[in-house]
Every structure is written in structure tokens, then in C-alpha cells.
Amino acid sequence: MLILFGFNTRVKELFRRQAVCSNCGQHASQRVDERSTRFTVFFIPLFTTRRRYSRTCAWCGITAELSKSEKNALA
Numbered sequence: 125m126l127i128l129f130g131f132n133t134r135v136k137e138l139f140r141r142q143a144v145c146s147n148c149g150q151h152a153s154q155r156v157d158e159r160s161t162r163f164t165v166f167f168i169p170l171f172t173t174r175r176r177y178s179r180t181c182a183w184c185g186i187t188a189e190l191s192k193s194e195k196n197a198l199a
């Protein structure tokens with residue numbers, strides 16, 4: 125019997141917020157994304173194994189990882 129299983133990563137934009145960028149120091153729009161890695165069987169996602177958050181500055185374009193508490197502080 126053959127069972128196809130694997131992982132799938134999906135990126136979803138959570139929100140945008142005006143904040144001071146830690147890289148360029150500008151007060152600009154910061155986009156917060158969630159990357160969720162899900163376990164799949166026959167390409168059907170069953171459950172999420174990992175969630176990561178990142179912030180992208182609209183002014184300078186830098187992307188930085190965020191912890192869950194940093195993401196909640198921005199929201």
C-alpha cells in the first residue's frame with residue numbers, strides 16, 4: 125500500500141500596521157505575515173506543525189522574523 129505524505133508551507137498576510145521600522149527608522153507600513161507548515165496526506169492538509177511570523181517594511185523592504193508575542197504586540 126502506498127501512502128503519500130509530506131509538508132506544505134502556506135504564507136498568509138495577517139494585517140498591516142503603521143510602526144517604526146527597526147532597520148531604517150522610518151514610520152512606515154509594516155506587513156505581518158504568518159507562515160504555517162502543515163502535514164499532508166495525499167496532498168490534503170491534516171494539521172499545522174509549525175507557525176512562524178515575519179514583518180516586512182514597506183519603506184526599505186526588509187523582512188524580519190517575529191515571535192508570537194511580538195506579533196501580538198503589533199496587532
Ligand SMILES: [Zn+2]
Binds near residue numbers: 145146149181182183
Ligand atoms: Zn524599514
